[in-house]
Amino acid sequence: xxxxxxxxxxxxxxxxxxxxxxxxxxxxxxxxxxxxxxxxxxxxxxxxxxxxxxxxxxxxxxxxxxxxxxxxxxxxxxxxxxxxxxxxxxxxxxxxxxxxxxxxxxxxxxxxxxxxxxxxxxxxxxxxxxxxxxxxxxxxxxxxxxxxxxxxxxxxxxxxxxxxxxxxxxxxxxxxxxxxxxxxxxxxxxxxxxxxxxxxxxxxxx
Numbered sequence: 671x672x673x674x675x676x677x678x679x680x681x682x683x684x685x686x687x688x689x690x691x692x693x694x695x696x697x698x699x700x701x702x703x704x705x706x707x708x709x710x711x712x713x714x715x716x717x718x719x720x721x722x723x724x725x726x727x728x729x730x731x732x733x734x735x736x737x738x739x740x741x742x743x744x745x746x747x748x749x750x751x752x753x754x755x756x757x758x759x760x761x762x763x764x765x766x767x768x769x770x771x772x773x774x775x776x777x778x779x780x781x782x783x784x785x786x787x788x789x790x791x792x793x794x795x796x797x798x799x800x801x802x803x804x805x806x807x808x809x810x811x812x813x814x815x816x817x818x819x820x821x822x823x824x825x826x827x828x829x830x831x832x833x834x835x836x837x838x839x840x841x842x843x844x845x846x847x848x849x850x851x852x853x854x855x856x857x858x859x860x861x862x863x864x865x866x867x868x869x870x871x872x873x874x875x876x
Contacts, residue, residue, distance in 0.1 A: 699746065700838050701745075702837075702838055703744045703833065703834075704744075705720070705730075708730075711749050711753065711829045711833065712756055713756045714752060719752070727765075727772065728755065730742040730743050730744040731745050732745050732838060743836055743838070750826045751772055754817055767790050767795065770790075774796075784824075786820055787816060789815065790814070790815045791814050
């Protein structure tokens with residue numbers, strides 16, 4: 671069975687602890703791409719890229735905007751995940767499941783994504799390890815969406831080779847690295863809101 675990330679359900683405490691969407695420790699990226707390049711290669715508008723960053727759906731892992739004159743810098747992996755997200759949206763996957771896919775892909779090292787195919791059945795996002803999994807879901811009458819992450823991996827790599835980039839020096843103080851996973855941050859906020867609502871409900875009952 672493939673590795674699975676739940677789009678629905680699950681224990682909220684697990685979300686806050688970051689177990690569901692904890693990011694793997696990739697080797698430090700030394701090449702960053704401006705937002706204009708990232709949006710172009712991923713096939714999305716800059717406005718959508720900016721919206722996703724502001725809502726912390728997908729933020730740049732190399733440098734995030736931190737004041738006047740600063741610019742976001744996206745890694746190769748960021749751009750690849752953006753391209754996969756665009757593909758999922760194009761084939762009809764809703765934003766909730768796309769967000770789940772973003773978290774799922776973020777858990778893996780960049781090199782692992784080169785040979786990966788993911789499938790989404792509307793509730794789960796998982797790595798497709800063989801065709802039998804897809805056939806089983808189809809036989810059960812489940813609508814299945816599949817994306818070859820590996821194919822997009824090579825397409826994005828080829829396109830980025832033609833684009834301008836920024837070389838990053840390890841320890842460069844001018845680059846503001848993102849300290850936490852954006853998905854973890856969203857999950858934690860949802861958990862806080864849930865606890866607040868439960869507290870209000872108990873207060874009204876007394």
